[in-house]
Amino acid sequence: MVRLDRDKKAALVSIVVTAFLVVIKYTIGLLSGSIALIADAVHSFTDVISSIGVFIGLKISSRKPTETFPYGFYKAENIVSLFLALAIFYAGYEIVLTSVEKFEAGALTNVPAAISVALASLVLTLLLSSYKLKVGREMNSPSLIADGKHTRADVYASAVVLLGIVGNYLGFYALDQMAGILIAVFIFKSGYEILKDSIKVLLDASIDYESLHRIREIASEVHGVRKIDSLKARSSGKFIFVELEIETNLRDLERAHQLSDKIEDQIKSERKDVDKVIIHIEPEEKEFVRYAVPCTENNGMRSKVSMHFGGAEYFCIFDIKTEDRELTDMRFIKNPFIALEKRKGLKAAELLVASNIDKLVTKESIAKKSPFYVLEDAYVESDVTDADTIGEVIDNLSLYK
Numbered sequence: 299m300v301r302l303d304r305d306k307k308a309a310l311v312s313i314v315v316t317a318f319l320v321v322i323k324y325t326i327g328l329l330s331g332s333i334a335l336i337a338d339a340v341h342s343f344t345d346v347i348s349s350i351g352v353f354i355g356l357k358i359s360s361r362k363p364t365e366t367f368p369y370g371f372y373k374a375e376n377i378v379s380l381f382l383a384l385a386i387f388y389a390g391y392e393i394v395l396t397s398v399e400k401f402e403a404g405a406l407t408n409v410p411a412a413i414s415v416a417l418a419s420l421v422l423t424l425l426l427s428s429y430k431l432k433v434g435r436e437m438n439s440p441s442l443i444a445d446g447k448h449t450r451a452d453v454y455a456s457a458v459v460l461l462g463i464v465g466n467y468l469g470f471y472a473l474d475q476m477a478g479i480l481i482a483v484f485i486f487k488s489g490y491e492i493l494k495d496s497i498k499v500l501l502d503a504s505i506d507y508e509s510l511h512r513i514r515e516i517a518s519e520v521h522g523v524r525k526i527d528s529l530k531a532r533s534s535g536k537f538i539f540v541e542l543e544i545e546t547n548l549r550d551l552e553r554a555h556q557l558s559d560k561i562e563d564q565i566k567s568e569r570k571d572v573d574k575v576i577i578h579i580e581p582e583e584k585e586f587v588r589y590a591v592p593c594t595e596n597n598g599m600r601s602k603v604s605m606h607f608g609g610a611e612y613f614c615i616f617d618i619k620t621e622d623r624e625l626t627d628m629r630f631i632k633n634p635f636i637a638l639e640k641r642k643g644l645k646a647a648e649l650l651v652a653s654n655i656d657k658l659v660t661k662e663s664i665a666k667k668s669p670f671y672v673l674e675d676a677y678v679e680s681d682v683t684d685a686d687t688i689g690e691v692i693d694n695l696s697l698y699k
């Protein structure tokens with residue numbers, strides 16, 4: 299037997315229990331003549347359909363990423379939903395019609411059975427909603443939580459049915475039909491939700507603002523992304539397709555490619571429902587390249603280049619204009635980590651990354667040491683120099699026009 303995750307199991311339990319309720323409510327509804335019970339059976343049936351949707355969604359969203367589907371496939375589900383929504387509206391309409399026709403038709407038959415079924419429906423619906431909400435929250439499954447909330451609202455529907463039947467039994471005959479009409483409202487609501495969602499997907503509406511915003515955040519947090527020019531995302535079936543336009547300071551094709559893989563991985567690791575991320579990369583229009591050089595003093599151009607990186611007293615940070623290689627800005631940061639016993643190189647590297655440097659120039663190569671990996675991760679290049687002062691470093695840079 300295949301082992302299911304707890305959220306999938308909960309979706310499956312929900313389908314089985316609700317389907318069972320559909321059968322007994324419909325059967326006893328016919329036997330007793332309770333239009334409220336029949337209406338609630340129809341309503342539960344619409345819920346079975348949407349629960350099946352949740353279950354399939356959970357199943358597909360955990361499939362292996364190597365499997366590929368063509369674009370058009372997912373939307374078949376939304377087209378089916380569209381027809382289902384129309385069928386649901388029709389069912390709601392029929393129930394209202396029947397309720398009105400049979401208004402004050404008289405006493406129901408098989409009342410004890412009808413009351414038992416309505417009561418069972420009330421209790422089971424309540425238990426089911428608590429169960430789905432609990433598992434949904436523990437497993438962090440938005441679709442299961444939404445389904446659980448819907449089921450919680452359905453507890454009221456079951457209560458209305460119970461009231462209708464008991465009322466009828468007590469001689470208020472019309473209460474059963476009135477309950478039927480009220481349940482029809484729930485049916486129309488289900489139909490409307492399904493219709494709205496499927497039309498939105500079919501028309502390539504954007505995904506919700508919150509998700510879109512989060513995807514933008516994830517992408518902009520990836521080192522190497524300098525700017526996000528545009529972000530679009532649409533749903534297709536249970537999946538999300540993302541289109542991103544970014545600007546990067548990377549000039550190397552391989553690194554740019556790694557960058558786009560990284561963005562895609564980051565987005566997909568948080569949003570399992572994202573199927574594809576299409577990334578358009580543009581080179582950042584850079585006016586300058588920002589350099590950092592460790593040095594022993596804060597003495598302008600005459601500052602000595604330090605023999606150390608993490609142990610340097612200062613970091614000189616300056617910008618060289620891309621166009622004419624001219625120095626545009628220079629400042630010194632005192633190294634706050636110099637007294638640390640361990641990891642001062644690492645801390646210093648993080649500080650420089652935060653200062654948005656593009657290149658680090660050192661006396662001693664830092665290759666394959668821990669600061670190197672921090673810088674590499676942020677796509678900062680590192681160079682070795684034999685210059686003794688900041689002035690010489692800058693002169694050398696200007697030579698390589």
Ligand SMILES: [Zn+2]
Binds near residue numbers: 342345448
């Ligand atoms: Zn419902």
